[in-house]
Amino acid sequence: MTKPPEKLVDELVPIFFMGKKYEVPASLTIQKALEYAGYQHIRGCGCRGGVCGACGTVYRTPDSYKLQVGLACQTVVQPGMQLVIMHYYPGHRSIFDIDQMSGTGGELAALYPEIFKCIGCNSCSQGCPMDIDVMHYMAQAIRGDLAGVAETSFDCIMCGLCASRCPAEEVQFNVAILARRLNARYGKPRAKHLEDRVKEIENGKFEEPLRDLMSKSIDELKELYKSREGEPQFAEEDWTPQDTRYV
Amino acid sequence: MSYPESLKKLIEKVESTRAARVERKRKDIEFPALKLEEREPILKNFHPDFIENTRRKIKVGPSKGYAISNEMVDLLEARSRVNPDLVNLTEPDYETDVLVIGAGGAGTAAAILAAENGAKVLIATKLRHGDANTMMAEGGIQAADKVGKDSPYYHYLDVLGGGHFLNDPELVYTMVQNAPDALRWLEGLGTSFSKFEDGKMKTMHGGGTCRKRMHYAADITGAEIMKTIRDETRNHLDMITVIEFCPAVELALDSEGRCAGAVLYNLETAEYHFVKAKAVIIATGGSGRLHIQKFMTTNHYGATADGIVMAYRTGVPISFLHTVQYHPTGVVFPEQAEGILITEKFRGAGANVLNIHGEQFVYEREPRDVEAACIIRECSPEGRGNGVPTPTGKYGVWLDSPMIDLLRGEGTVRKEFPGKHILFRRFGIDISTEPMLIHPTLHYQNGGLDINSKCETIVPGLYAAGEVSGGVHGENRLMGNSLLDVIVFGRIAGIHAAEYVRNHGEIGEPNLDHVRRYNEEVEAAGIKVERIAPMLLPDYSNPEVREKQLTKDYFGTLS
Numbered sequence: 001m002t003k004p005p006e007k008l009v010d011e012l013v014p015i016f017f018m019g020k021k022y023e024v025p026a027s028l029t030i031q032k033a034l035e036y037a038g039y040q041h042i043r044g045c046g047c048r049g050g051v052c053g054a055c056g057t058v059y060r061t062p063d064s065y066k067l068q069v070g071l072a073c074q075t076v077v078q079p080g081m082q083l084v085i086m087h088y089y090p091g092h093r094s095i096f097d098i099d100q101m102s103g104t105g106g107e108l109a110a111l112y113p114e115i116f117k118c119i120g121c122n123s124c125s126q127g128c129p130m131d132i133d134v135m136h137y138m139a140q141a142i143r144g145d146l147a148g149v150a151e152t153s154f155d156c157i158m159c160g161l162c163a164s165r166c167p168a169e170e171v172q173f174n175v176a177i178l179a180r181r182l183n184a185r186y187g188k189p190r191a192k193h194l195e196d197r198v199k200e201i202e203n204g205k206f207e208e209p210l211r212d213l214m215s216k217s218i219d220e221l222k223e224l225y226k227s228r229e230g231e232p233q234f235a236e237e238d239w240t241p242q243d244t245r246y247v
Numbered sequence: 248m249s250y251p252e253s254l255k256k257l258i259e260k261v262e263s264t265r266a267a268r269v270e271r272k273r274k275d276i277e278f279p280a281l282k283l284e285e286r287e288p289i290l291k292n293f294h295p296d297f298i299e300n301t302r303r304k305i306k307v308g309p310s311k312g313y314a315i316s317n318e319m320v321d322l323l324e325a326r327s328r329v330n331p332d333l334v335n336l337t338e339p340d341y342e343t344d345v346l347v348i349g350a351g352g353a354g355t356a357a358a359i360l361a362a363e364n365g366a367k368v369l370i371a372t373k374l375r376h377g378d379a380n381t382m383m384a385e386g387g388i389q390a391a392d393k394v395g396k397d398s399p400y401y402h403y404l405d406v407l408g409g410g411h412f413l414n415d416p417e418l419v420y421t422m423v424q425n426a427p428d429a430l431r432w433l434e435g436l437g438t439s440f441s442k443f444e445d446g447k448m449k450t451m452h453g454g455g456t457c458r459k460r461m462h463y464a465a466d467i468t469g470a471e472i473m474k475t476i477r478d479e480t481r482n483h484l485d486m487i488t489v490i491e492f493c494p495a496v497e498l499a500l501d502s503e504g505r506c507a508g509a510v511l512y513n514l515e516t517a518e519y520h521f522v523k524a525k526a527v528i529i530a531t532g533g534s535g536r537l538h539i540q541k542f543m544t545t546n547h548y549g550a551t552a553d554g555i556v557m558a559y560r561t562g563v564p565i566s567f568l569h570t571v572q573y574h575p576t577g578v579v580f581p582e583q584a585e586g587i588l589i590t591e592k593f594r595g596a597g598a599n600v601l602n603i604h605g606e607q608f609v610y611e612r613e614p615r616d617v618e619a620a621c622i623i624r625e626c627s628p629e630g631r632g633n634g635v636p637t638p639t640g641k642y643g644v645w646l647d648s649p650m651i652d653l654l655r656g657e658g659t660v661r662k663e664f665p666g667k668h669i670l671f672r673r674f675g676i677d678i679s680t681e682p683m684l685i686h687p688t689l690h691y692q693n694g695g696l697d698i699n700s701k702c703e704t705i706v707p708g709l710y711a712a713g714e715v716s717g718g719v720h721g722e723n724r725l726m727g728n729s730l731l732d733v734i735v736f737g738r739i740a741g742i743h744a745a746e747y748v749r750n751h752g753e754i755g756e757p758n759l760d761h762v763r764r765y766n767e768e769v770e771a772a773g774i775k776v777e778r779i780a781p782m783l784l785p786d787y788s789n790p791e792v793r794e795k796q797l798t799k800d801y802f803g804t805l806s
Contacts, residue, residue: 029583038792040784042492042514045548046378049587050670051470052547054378074673076583095482098437131669150439154465155665158474177478181437184475189446191434197392197427206399206424213403214416225408226283228401228457232275233597235459237447239396246400 013079030057030072030083044085050074053157056129058164059083069161071129089160091171096178103186105144112175115141117168124172127165130155134162134172141175147187149179209246249675251638254580254684260605261645261682268607269653272597280610286617293620293630295540296570306772308765309564318537319568322556325778326766328496329519331759334510336499339523343369343488344748345741346509346524348495348554351379351547352469352733353713353740354530355476360741361528362486366748369522370480370487371511373494373531373549373783377477380532380547380714381733384469385590385666386453387461388433388734389727390426393450397458399423406728409455409614410693410721413567418719421700422728422735429734430462438475439464452595453726455614461727466590466664469730493520494549494783497762498527498557498709501755506561506708508757512783525754526708526744529554530737533692533714536785539571542689543579543586553781554715558696560765563704567694567717572724575600575618577688579643581674586688589667591615591726593646596663597654601645601682602633608644616723619687626686635684643684652679691729693720702740708747708754712740 010025024033046054055072062080094111124134140148153176162172229241302314345361347354350372358368391402402423441449450459464471480487495509508524531554535546576589594611609621626634626642634642660679671678694717702710713733
């Protein structure tokens with residue numbers, strides 16, 4: 001077997017974290033670069049994998065006046081960058097009872113009437129580290145297109161960077177999750193098979209077969225396990241097993 | 248940035264075998280799965296659980312003599328962070344009916360159900376609400392709800408087969424029987440599950456399932472569930488209070504041995520607070536950040552086993568911690584994404600696992616422990632030595648994601664796996680046309696605190712739910728059963744804790760005597776270390792910087 005190549009040693013580049021200069025390896029993410037510099041993160045660090053929204057970061061590089069955004073755990077350092085991690089951004093949130101709603105755009109607008117103040121400047125989209133077209137879903141929200149908002153905003157990690165950039169003081173991420181929840185609850189019918197199965201379980205349909213399994217020896221269980229009938233990988237939704245005693 | 252030339256050359260080998268592999272997949276001709284009796288020797292020889300000298304017996308506490316990983320024993324054979332004599336328990340900083348420790352999936356579900364059942368709830372959490380492994384779970388959530396083709400009976404068998412038939416039967420029964428109702432609850436709260444137009448849930452296979460019962464929300468199922476239930480707690484501000492950046496460091500008991508609250512540590516002001524509570528639910532999750540055997544991990548930054556340490560000191564035994572789950576497919580290159588989980592759903596959707604020659608060496612839907620052991624065997628010089636060397640000095644194997652677009656239509660990868668597609672795109676890699684380099688990564692704490700099917704521990708008033716507990720998954724958890732575990736048992740813990748509060752009324756004077764006793768036991772066992780636990784957060788700071796951190800005495804909170 002071939003020996004893997006030696007790990008390359010990185011060159012060091014300067015970054016300015018909240019104005020203070022550190023020399024860090026050029027290939028590291030901002031998160032790891034700060035650890036290299038000696039930080040043990042408390043705020044501004046969560047999943048370390050780009051899904052939790054703890055480490056939204058705002059930065060500028062020397063070659064441009066433009067404000068840029070990224071996640072500290074996903075963005076590789078650039079020489080001379082100035083940055084700050086936005087641990088938290090205040091956000092207004094309306095209270096609702098999802099059981100008492102019906103999933104209309106009007107309900108969304110009633111809870112967040114400020115959506116109509118959106119001026120369409122697109123700062124929110126430019127400020128989204130997940131590349132979500134935030135302005136587009138705000139327009140969808142204004143039109144009452146909850147399914148549209150749900151689809152456009154699906155990857156939202158609720159980091160708050162959109163709200164931090166908004167001249168109309170919107171809290172886009174809370175508008176988005178309300179739309180997603182309403183759309184999921186009311187946009188499509190409830191799953192009937194779920195309801196039916198819950199009733200079957202409440203009526204004790206599987207009580208006896210399960211209690212029987214629970215009393216079996218490991219060897220007996222192994223035999224049953226081995227003889228399970230497998231649903232084929234590419235079986236259609238209406239596939240049914242030959243043995244229907246326990247389904 | 249993209250794959251370097253050395254890897255691009257090797258990818259050509261993957262491409263050269265791809266068409267034939269896709270053709271076989273279409274015809275349902277799979278690489279042969281291992282027989283039950285073939286699994287054992289591979290696990291014994293290549294699974295990290297079986298490597299000698301990586302475990303030792305615990306010298307103290309209720310499970311004294313039980314051999315588990317050195318890293319976990321280190322935490323159990325350690326002192327409290329606080330001197331019990333200095334903590335003022337007579338004037339609580341907070342009082343509540345139910346204290347929930349940890350704000351991931353289990354803690355949040357518990358809080359909602361406890362509040363619905365009339366209890367005032369306080370959630371104390373180390374980082375932010377929702378900073379948890381639940382947020383990072385990708386593939387799906389199991390429930391046997393397809394009437395006519397699946398049932399809790401088969402779900403039960405699958406869970407046991409995955410767990411080596413050693414699981415706690417009552418806990419498995421409880422999980423599989425409550426699974427459909429848990430899904431219905433999430434659906435009612437407005438969780439965006441992938442559905443057909445008629446409302447039927449889309450489901451697929453996971454490793455070790457005999458029926459397609461994995462429900463999902465694209466490839467960010469856990470995040471979708473976590474965001475939804477977190478949002479729901481925010482509709483109940485009158486009943487649920489959340490305190491962030493305040494991990495619990497010790498539990499308190501009353502004179503009759505009932506749980507009476509917990510001591511919190513404010514990470515920012517360095518204060519210790521006391522919360523007096525009539526019942527406590529531990530939902531602190533797992534322990535990937537212990538980096539057992541130096542493995543990289545998929546886990547959240549805060550996964551440091553705090554709840555195990557605290558509850559163990561009160562006398563709660565632990566089980567199934569002798570096994571650790573290594574997820575077969577974590578990113579091994581590029582380095583920036585190292586350790587990040589690549590959901591099993593890729594394999595469920597048809598992607599093969601391949602060695603340096605572009606050849607299959609394992610069926611891609613073995614249970615996780617078996618799949619991981621086979622990949623380690625393929626990479627290891629003591630095994631087959633067919634690993635792909637990375638520019639960062641490691642080995643991995645290919646996960647051939649482009650097959651999915653060929654099997655299910657162009658654009659499927661982008662649509663069904665948006666999270667991973669974006670992640671790799673940041674590094675100049677398009678996973679709908681290029682495979683991923685993966686290696687097993689520390690993923691899940693199979694065992695934990697002993698509970699019964701009401702989530703009760705042996706300490707009255709102390710409950711546990713989710714990854715911190717042990718028994719339901721036996722020695723190895725199947726995909727899609729952790730999200731299910733946190734929702735089912737989180738809800739149960741909330742209901743029963745609220746009921747306990749109604750039935751038991753006032754608690755007695757809280758004390759930390761058990762902490763004093765535990766410190767004495769550690770000393771009597773001849774353990775001469777300065778370690779303190781819980782560890783709260785891993786320290787990845789530069790060792791060269793740490794050498795210059797010379798403060799020994801404190802002025803204010805400056806350290």
